[in-house]
Amino acid sequence: MATTGDYIISGGQAGKSRLNVLASVLENSTRNLLLANGLKEGSAFLDVGCGGGNVATMAAEIVGKQGYITALDFDESLIALNRQDAAAQGIGNLKYHAISAYDVANQNEFDVVYARFLLSHLQRPAEVLLNMVRAAKPGGRIVVEDVQFSGHFCYPANAAFERYLQLYSALATTRGQNPEIGPALFGMLKQTGITAVGFDVIQPAFSSGAGKQMAYITMDRIKKAVISQGLATEDEVAQILSQLAAFTADEQSIISLPRIFRVWGVKA
Numbered sequence: 001m002a003t004t005g006d007y008i009i010s011g012g013q014a015g016k017s018r019l020n021v022l023a024s025v026l027e028n029s030t031r032n033l034l035l036a037n038g039l040k041e042g043s044a045f046l047d048v049g050c051g052g053g054n055v056a057t058m059a060a061e062i063v064g065k066q067g068y069i070t071a072l073d074f075d076e077s078l079i080a081l082n083r084q085d086a087a088a089q090g091i092g093n094l095k096y097h098a099i100s101a102y103d104v105a106n107q108n109e110f111d112v113v114y115a116r117f118l119l120s121h122l123q124r125p126a127e128v129l130l131n132m133v134r135a136a137k138p139g140g141r142i143v144v145e146d147v148q149f150s151g152h153f154c155y156p157a158n159a160a161f162e163r164y165l166q167l168y169s170a171l172a173t174t175r176g177q178n179p180e181i182g183p184a185l186f187g188m189l190k191q192t193g194i195t196a197v198g199f200d201v202i203q204p205a206f207s208s209g210a211g212k213q214m215a216y217i218t219m220d221r222i223k224k225a226v227i228s229q230g231l232a233t234e235d236e237v238a239q240i241l242s243q244l245a246a247f248t249a250d251e252q253s254i255i256s257l258p259r260i261f262r263v264w265g266v267k268a
Contacts, residue, residue, distance in 0.1 A: 008171050009221045016052045018217050023054030025211040037141040037264050039112045042066040046110040049118030053082035060094040069094040101128040106135040116145040123176040133192045136267040143264045148182035151259025160243035164219045182261035194265035205256035212255050216244045
């Protein structure tokens, strides 16, 4: 997330709405992951690439008044919206900053440093991972969630869904990003020198509800970039969206999120 030009999914209010849906689907799994990695009352927590601010808000509730949250994102419009939300909810232990993940300069400050679905959008993810390690206190935890995008599945087979996966991956690749980064994260964390590196893999799938909508919503949010990059015509994108909408509405169909690798370790 070095610049807005790198990021392939539209931001602002539309982007925040999409992130809110995704956060609602993953809230319990991410909460349990953070609790298992030492987030507790009084903790200092850094959320790098905070997006819609959902995890930061959750963490603010966990750490309480004795702890504090710092949340960063390059998207100034998202940060402004997040600040409005925090003020409306009366959250006083959470500070948002509009800053690139490449420019994080904190050192030895946080008990838990976290990023979700950030590194797959970066051209230099290892650089950001080192920034995250530096920001953690000795003995602090680094926690990352990210995707293996090709790990999506649906049932039954659907041509529009497969075309969406192809277009997303092609678009990310043209921007120098790695939508398949998930399986590499375990080794990447080990290479930073942190200890007790572990991982697991989750993959939510849905026959109804908000989670089932994510493929359609994401395709809608990348359509401008897909068309401007010449990966598909406006007519083809409209057809894909129409067919995805019908497939999503089918009560017999199943649609998954991407395969999600969750990796963690301890700063020596």
